[in-house]
Amino acid sequence: MRGSILLRRLSAVALASLAAVGAAPSLATAAAPASPAPEVAEVTYTAKERKDALAYWTAARMRKVSESVDLGPTGPLTKEWRGAPVKTVGRLFFVNADGADTWCTATAVKSGNRSVVMAAGHCVRRGASPFNTYMDLVFVPGYAKGSRPYGAFPVRATVTPKSWAEESRTDIAALTVDPVGGRRLTDVVGGQPVGFDRAPAGAVTSFGYPATHPQRGEELLHCSGPAEAAPDDEWRMPCDMSGGASGGPWLADFDARSGLGTLVSVNSHGDALDGSTTMSGPALGAAARQVYERAQRV
Structure with missing residues (x-):
């Protein structure tokens, strides 16, 4: 559905546990135990696919997809941002599993490769449907009224929990983007630190x-x-x-x-x-x- 509609309830199941490690062999013959298989679902895009995504998402197409969706009046709790530019936040454009142009919101975060963006799992693939992944993903930080002040970054890979891909649980995604003009994402716009295992307060x-x-x-x-x-x-x-x-x-x-x-x-x-x-x-x-x-x- 266009505009990545939010109004749905995820299933009421706890997070999937990591794979259990089996009993260790005897010390006489033991090798180092294998690490548990990653509990993630990953999609990578070829160099050609990334080049095609940049060519596809012209400024005119970005404006056109905005004009094609109207979900009613902006609510009273939602306000226009009038502070300093939040350079790390931008629009994530993509073609969904139905072949429709659409978008989400995403954020550049601090990372070792200086190239990671965080978003929702349903912004990169359909939940509980492992083969319904999205195409032509491009992240535009600081997007504002057609302006792309820091460029458009094609997405090289998306990663979600397997629990999202297979069961619509844990609606989170991390995306890796290519450099633009030889510069990595957070070298251009900075990055938000990510706080894991925080209690909701404040x-x-x-x-x-x-x-x-x-x-x-x-x-x-x-x-x-x-x-x-x-x-x-x-x-x-x-x-x-x-x-x-x-x-x-x-x-x-x-x-x-x-x-x-x-x-x-x-x-x-x-x-x-x-x-x-x-x-x-x-x-x-x-x-x-x-x-x-x-x-x-x-």
Whole structure:
């Protein structure tokens, strides 16, 4: 569906555990035990596919996909961002499993290869459908009203937990992007640190490019409020951003002057609970850490 619509509920199952290591052989004949197989689902794109993605996503096509989606008026909890530029946050354009042009929101994060972007799992592949992966992925940090101030970075690989690819659980993804003009992503725009295994406490700021009017994905919007624990290893916060904001960061300790905080979750799905609108996002535990670490090695 165009605009990566958020309004769905993930299944109520705990995170998949890592593979158990079997009994060790006797010391007389033992070799080093094999490491557990990675619990991730990975997709890589060829050099030609990445070149084709850049050619496909012209500025005109990006504007056209914005004009093709209208999910109603922007909600009262969602505000236009008027602070310093948040250079790390941008639009992630792609062609989904139905062959439709669409977008999510994604964030450049600190990483060993200086090339990792975090988003939602459903922004790179359909959940519980291992073969329905997306094509022509391009990340545009700092996108604003057609402007691409830092360039467009083609996606070299996507990594999600196997639990997302196979069972629609743990809606998180890490993407590895190519350099542009010889410069790696975070050398150009910086990167948000990622906070794993944090308890939800205090205020967070969520960013996104929802397909609501009048902005229609062309401007960066945000919500701010307290985060709290939710069922199914998720967090939730008061926010009424809609489709297109999927994958946008939840930044704790956010500094509006620098545009930096700590990424503690991403926009996954919205719900109306007890008459107030909330956004839910995954807790960043062991599965998210494994995805992030794998993306640094692609």
